[in-house]
Amino acid sequence: MTRPVTVGLDGSPASLAAADWGAREALRRELPLCLVHAWEWQPYTNAPLAGTEGPRQWSERVPREAAADLRNRYPDLDITTDHRTGPPPEVLCDAAREAELLAMGSARIGTLAGFLLGSVGLSTAAHSERPVVFVRAGTTADDEHRPATDGRPPAAMAYRPVVLGLDLSRPCAEVIRFAFDTAALRAAPLRVVHGWHPPAYIAYGAGVRPTLRADMAAEQTETMRTALRPWREKYPGIDVIEQSASGPPARHLVAAGAEAGLVVIGRRTGRSWVGPPRIGHVAHAVLHHCPAPVAVVPYA
Numbered sequence: 001m002t003r004p005v006t007v008g009l010d011g012s013p014a015s016l017a018a019a020d021w022g023a024r025e026a027l028r029r030e031l032p033l034c035l036v037h038a039w040e041w042q043p044y045t046n047a048p049l050a051g052t053e054g055p056r057q058w059s060e061r062v063p064r065e066a067a068a069d070l071r072n073r074y075p076d077l078d079i080t081t082d083h084r085t086g087p088p089p090e091v092l093c094d095a096a097r098e099a100e101l102l103a104m105g106s107a108r109i110g111t112l113a114g115f116l117l118g119s120v121g122l123s124t125a126a127h128s129e130r131p132v133v134f135v136r137a138g139t140t141a142d143d144e145h146r147p148a149t150d151g152r153p154p155a156a157m158a159y160r161p162v163v164l165g166l167d168l169s170r171p172c173a174e175v176i177r178f179a180f181d182t183a184a185l186r187a188a189p190l191r192v193v194h195g196w197h198p199p200a201y202i203a204y205g206a207g208v209r210p211t212l213r214a215d216m217a218a219e220q221t222e223t224m225r226t227a228l229r230p231w232r233e234k235y236p237g238i239d240v241i242e243q244s245a246s247g248p249p250a251r252h253l254v255a256a257g258a259e260a261g262l263v264v265i266g267r268r269t270g271r272s273w274v275g276p277p278r279i280g281h282v283a284h285a286v287l288h289h290c291p292a293p294v295a296v297v298p299y300a
Helices: 013-029 053-073 088-097 119-127 173-186 200-204 212-234 249-257 281-289
Strands: 005-008 033-039 079-085 101-110 114-116 132-136 162-165 190-196 240-246 262-268 294-299
Touching (some): 013 173, 033 053, 053 079, 088 101, 088 119, 173 212, 190 212
Parallel strands (some): 005 101, 162 190, 262 294
């Protein structure tokens, strides 16, 4: 079974940017593209004069018009549309089960405030069984490439690096594999970022040998190299850049994301639909503040 790259559309500029990103990703992966729109009927306190057909017709038009625009720009891409009825998070998670990955839009709410991850996006990221990629409004193909410095257009330049947030405390082969595969598809370098926190007693310095922090940093770096060694051997053509630094992991990932084409982070699975959706504090911070597209990859 061929899994498509699927995009969740709601007609917003951010979702249209996600559709364009999804089209390029589908071409890179040599997969079809599927545009999904979820229609959820809402009861009215007072029945509208025109009934519900107006909103529903608009809902059906969203993926159809987006598909027509993408076919003009990517004539070699196989594009289908899917109009489903139901709560958007459940519809998108169902669609993601049949997909290689799901792309969604994320709206900018200000330079300092970052980006808005609404309830639909948060719930989908927290429950999807497949990777979910969030694309910012205004993201274009040029943003995937390093800036031109010799007069050539960005499309002719090398891809920006893929950034992987690595948590050494848990096995996460699915996340690492996704990042290496994505970097390989782009022939892009892979920057692996590991943030760690030194014990609290180091800050006080009482009875602590001067070299302890440096020794801990060296230990973390070696642990990271050991974890990545089999992946380097499996993907020998990828330029892997290792970054192990003390401090909040989210801060390091957001900083690395400023120069990245894609940031990859993990999410532990096993949570049910009961209770509020949770994706972890690191993933939450990265999704709200990282300027690059962010892939949330579930792992057991």
